[in-house]
Amino acid sequence: MSRTTYSRALEILDDVCIGCSHCMKVCPTEALRVSDGKAIIHADWCIDCGECYRICPNRAIRVMDDDFKQIYNYKHRVLLVPSVFFAQFDDSVPREKIYHIIGELGFTEVCAVEQSVDSLTDEVNEYVRNAQKPVISSFCPAIIRLIQVRFPSLVDHIMQLLPPIEITAQYYKNKFAKAGIPESDLGIFYLTPCIAKIAAVKSPVGGYTSPINGVINMDFFFNKVYLVYKQRLPVSGNISINGELSSKGILYPTTGGESANVEGRTLAIDGMSNVIDFLEILENEEIDGVDFLELRACDQSCAGGILSHRNRFLTAESMKKYAATAPDYHKLTLDYQRYTSAVVHMDRIEPRSMVKYDRDIDAALRKMERARELRELFPGIDCGACGAPSCEALAEDIVKGQSEINACIFLRTLYEKRGELQLEEAIKIMERIWGRSRFDKKL
Amino acid sequence: MKLEYKVEGGDFTAAGFASSQIKKILKQLNIDPSVIKRVVIALYEAEVNIVAHAYRGVIKAHIESGGITLTLEDEGPGIPDVEMAMTPGFSTATKAVREMGFGAGMGLPNISENADSFNIETIVGKGTTLTIGIKFK
Numbered sequence: 001m002s003r004t005t006y007s008r009a010l011e012i013l014d015d016v017c018i019g020c021s022h023c024m025k026v027c028p029t030e031a032l033r034v035s036d037g038k039a040i041i042h043a044d045w046c047i048d049c050g051e052c053y054r055i056c057p058n059r060a061i062r063v064m065d066d067d068f069k070q071i072y073n074y075k076h077r078v079l080l081v082p083s084v085f086f087a088q089f090d091d092s093v094p095r096e097k098i099y100h101i102i103g104e105l106g107f108t109e110v111c112a113v114e115q116s117v118d119s120l121t122d123e124v125n126e127y128v129r130n131a132q133k134p135v136i137s138s139f140c141p142a143i144i145r146l147i148q149v150r151f152p153s154l155v156d157h158i159m160q161l162l163p164p165i166e167i168t169a170q171y172y173k174n175k176f177a178k179a180g181i182p183e184s185d186l187g188i189f190y191l192t193p194c195i196a197k198i199a200a201v202k203s204p205v206g207g208y209t210s211p212i213n214g215v216i217n218m219d220f221f222f223n224k225v226y227l228v229y230k231q232r233l234p235v236s237g238n239i240s241i242n243g244e245l246s247s248k249g250i251l252y253p254t255t256g257g258e259s260a261n262v263e264g265r266t267l268a269i270d271g272m273s274n275v276i277d278f279l280e281i282l283e284n285e286e287i288d289g290v291d292f293l294e295l296r297a298c299d300q301s302c303a304g305g306i307l308s309h310r311n312r313f314l315t316a317e318s319m320k321k322y323a324a325t326a327p328d329y330h331k332l333t334l335d336y337q338r339y340t341s342a343v344v345h346m347d348r349i350e351p352r353s354m355v356k357y358d359r360d361i362d363a364a365l366r367k368m369e370r371a372r373e374l375r376e377l378f379p380g381i382d383c384g385a386c387g388a389p390s391c392e393a394l395a396e397d398i399v400k401g402q403s404e405i406n407a408c409i410f411l412r413t414l415y416e417k418r419g420e421l422q423l424e425e426a427i428k429i430m431e432r433i434w435g436r437s438r439f440d441k442k443l
Numbered sequence: 444m445k446l447e448y449k450v451e452g453g454d455f456t457a458a459g460f461a462s463s464q465i466k467k468i469l470k471q472l473n474i475d476p477s478v479i480k481r482v483v484i485a486l487y488e489a490e491v492n493i494v495a496h497a498y499r500g501v502i503k504a505h506i507e508s509g510g511i512t513l514t515l516e517d518e519g520p521g522i523p524d525v526e527m528a529m530t531p532g533f534s535t536a537t538k539a540v541r542e543m544g545f546g547a548g549m550g551l552p553n554i555s556e557n558a559d560s561f562n563i564e565t566i567v568g569k570g571t572t573l574t575i576g577i578k579f580k
Contacts, residue, residue, distance in 0.1 A: 150470075152470075152476045153476030153477070153479060153480050280463065283466065283480075283483070284459060284462060284463065284466065284483050284487060285480070285483065285484055285487070286459070286487075351476065353473055354470075354471075354473075355473060356470075356471040356472075356473075357471060357472070359473065361472060361473070361474075361508045361579065362508045364471075364472045364473065365444055365472065365506065365507070365508060368444065368468070368471065368472065369444050372444075
């Protein structure tokens with residue numbers, strides 16, 4: 001199992017991981033296994049959704065964000081801040097103060113990520129009018145990757161328009177170029193509420209290259225900002241603030257905030273398992289007459305983002321309160337409109353094959369049949385004691401030569417009873433899966 | 444590989460189980476998504492036909508490297524006029540069935556359109572057997 005291909009945003013820290021298997025149980029693509037007492041990611045299957053990070057009780061999963069110090073490689077350091085960031089603080093912390101602290105922490109300019117939403121909305125409506133229905137939003141990168149891996153027949157439904165973050169980033173690149181500032185002097189950084197967006201910037205889909213120079217982890221950055229706020233450290237206020245944002249923009253990352261702007265029959269669905277259920281029936285062609293689907297991996301969308309530390313419902317509430325005080329349109333909308341249509345398009349997104357059994361269909365059929373026979377032997381309780389997330393996954397692993405029948409604790413007990421397996425061997429198998437140290441108990 | 448699924452007449456809430464299962468298997472075999480789509484559409488239509496019109500039935504799927512053969516055998520009223528049933532838009536579905544969004548006709552023509560081979564055998568008062576073949580390449 002390689003760890004490099006697709007999993008650009010996550011890494012398991014072997015020295016911290018205790019192989020507790022919590023992550024293995026929540027992975028929507030069954031991309032995790034436990035071997036030798038450590039979790040292992042099957043990189044080709046990982047969609048960077050971050051569910052494993054969310055559940056890990058030991059903080060053994062590292063987000064592959066960028067080193068904060070690298071911002072100083074640039075003379076102009078722009079931080080693109082999503083509206084969900086302000087909602088991480090309770091309502092008594094003034095936004096102005098947060099902006100100034102961001103400046104104190106090293107940025108020369110801040111800009112609202114969702115500034116591009118107003119001009120993007122027109123493009124989306126134009127696109128939806130002419131596209132194959134239903135159009136699936138391209139906003140959530142975890143959903144794009146989920147469709148690539150688990151629903152390849154639906155990739156052509158994904159809207160071939162860039163998400164707001166990329167348009168805002170391109171706007172900034174253009175703005176600085178126009179001002180005659182050399183490209184090497186400009187560093188554009190994105191403060192991310194989720195892991196999938198790191199993957200989206202580092203390995204984007206649709207034949208696109210992002211102008212974003214680095215991604216900052218919102219959880220980490222919140223702590224930095226809040227510490228300055230709490231300690232009342234002096235703040236000079238040397239930062240250029242571009243906080244132009246409409247109510248539409250603020251609400252865009254919340255559930256329903258995107259679909260509300262699209263004409264026709266739309267649905268907004270959040271939460272990984274809800275989205276998967278819906279995509280199953282969409283794939284079966286059981287859905288008729290829907291024009292646009294806003295699909296988000298996290299419950300409460302970005303308010304429930306993996307790197308959003310505050311309770312998702314309070315976060316979403318704060319965003320709604322913020323939106324209620326904002327104007328319907330902002331001053332830069334026209335400026336954005338002039339140039340959005342030229343940069344907003346991306347290419348078709350390619351499916352990503354999971355290769356469950358084998359690339360060769362004859363071999364795949366043979367292995368699949370063998371796996372079905374094996375499943376009859378297993379207890380069907382998906383206990384995970386074999387180091388695979390389900391009896392079905394274990395059967396698949398065995399026929400691919402990545403596990404063995406004896407990995408099943410039920411069968412092992414049976415073999416021991418029959419005298420076909422010695423206790424010593426059984427313990428060795430347990431140690432191979434869960435690690436030797438687990439069995440060093442001094443009672 | 445051979446698979447078998449039972450279908451109960453009138454059980455609309457369970458309709459689509461066989462097509463979902465077969466879809467999952469074909470995806471795991473890395474079959475071209477456009478082919479899977481045809482299999483799912485044809486099978487789902489045929490499955491719903493049993494639910495809507497017959498008393499009970501059995502779906503048999505035979506998957507080989509070249510393609511899939513689906514046999515849907517039902518115990519039911521049979522089709523008195525197959526030619527009429529193959530006409531787009533023709534329907535004998537009851538009002539209750541139509542109100543659930545099923546039975547608007549188009550079942551059989553849609554199945555045959557998505558299949559590479561299609562055969563229908565029916566005995567009035569006894570039942571109907573559909574055979575649907577779809578090649579993988």
